[in-house]
Amino acid sequence: MAFGDFNAICNQTALPLCQVVSEAGGITYKYINDGILPVCYARSIEVANTVIFEIGNAFVNIGALVFLIIIIYNIRSKYTAIGRLEMLFYYHIITALVICTLVVDCGVSPPGSSSYPWFVALQLALASGSCWCLMVCGLLGFRLWEDGTSRSLWFLRISSFLAGALTFVIAILTFKDFIKNGTMNRTNTLGLFIVAYIFNAVFLVVYIVLQVILTLAIIKNYWVLGVIGLSITSFVIGQIFLYVLSKNICEGVKHYLDGLFFASLCNLFSVMMVYKFWDMTTDDDLEFSISINRNGEISYEK
Structure with a gap:
């Protein structure tokens, strides 16, 4: 495996x-290009004359949407919490990513269709945008700028959009072979590998380092280090399921599931722990407290 290709x-x-890239150094045809097929993958099912791919992963992602709605509701209910609107934006991106994943994984836009490369590029763009957004949200606890302001929100939105747009453009140029000199096409995927894997990994590592520093130096609530550890552990285990054990899992359960199913479960838990960390380390930023006595009178206390 050469650095930057997706063969292995x-x-x-x-x-x-994998359906829209080609094996580096392999034989390609002008009219036929089926991507790189895995040794083993989850079987599809047919329902009402419709073929559905990755049915196990589909159920996980549908369940993820339910949990994300609950998380978004809980964030919205913390009216004065630090970074509330920024975290809402992050989870909106994650929700869009899960919906896009359902589209490409389940065959709503089937492999080989004209729309499929665009949805895959959008999926990668949302992943990059979410990683960048999470890294920026990791700075909020240091109070380097006022959170919740128009300037803060628009910086987050525009920068996340630019991070996603960079990945989207490189992905489309790779999938569609728009550049004819061979520097970026279906067999030369170095640029896509860098923006979709290397950059995202850097964003996540920076976020983790920031949260550890925040916990040890400012918050000094060492219990939340366990939440960070759970999130990291779950994410790493998910990547192992996806990139190392997927073939073994698929063959072991007779093609009913593959690594995507377990990776999605682990990623969901990791995202939930990100919310839990924010919830544990973020207090309502009130200048005064509000209480109601037995007579129904409202009192304000500094």
């Missing part, structure tokens, strides 16, 4: 992007 990755696991 796509042989192990059925990633959506």
Whole structure:
């Protein structure tokens, strides 16, 4: 496996992007290009004359949408919490990412269709945007700027959009072979690998380091280090399921599931722990407290 190609990755696991890239150094045809097929992948089912792919992963993502709605509701209910609007924006991106994942994983936009490369590029763009957004949200606890202001929100929105747009453009240029000199096409995926994997990994590592510093130096609530550890552990285990054990899992359960199913479960738990960390380390930023006595009178206390 050369750095930047997806040959080994796509042989192990059925990633959506594997259908729109080609094996580096392999034989390609002008009219036929089926991507890189994994050794083993979850079987599809037919319901009402419709083929549905990755049915196990679909149920996980549908469940994830339910949990995300609950998380978003809980964040909205913390009216004066630090970083409330920024975290809402992050979870809105994650929700859009899960919906897009359902589209490409389940065959709503089937592999080989004209829309499929665009949805895969959108999925990668949302992943990059969410990683960047999370990293920026990790700075809020240091109070480097006032959270919840128009300036803060628009910076977060525009910068997250630019991070996603960079990945989207590189993905489309790679999938559609728009550049004819061979520097970026279906077989030369170095640029896509860097923006979709290396950059995102850097964003996540920076976020983790920031939260550890915040916990040890400012908050000094060492219990929340366990939440960070749970989130990291779950995410790493998910990546192992996806990129290392997927073929073994698929063969072991007779093609009913593959690594995507367990990776999605682990990623969901990791995202939930991100919310739990924010919830545990963020207090309502009130200048006074509000209480109601037995007579129904409202009192304000500094």
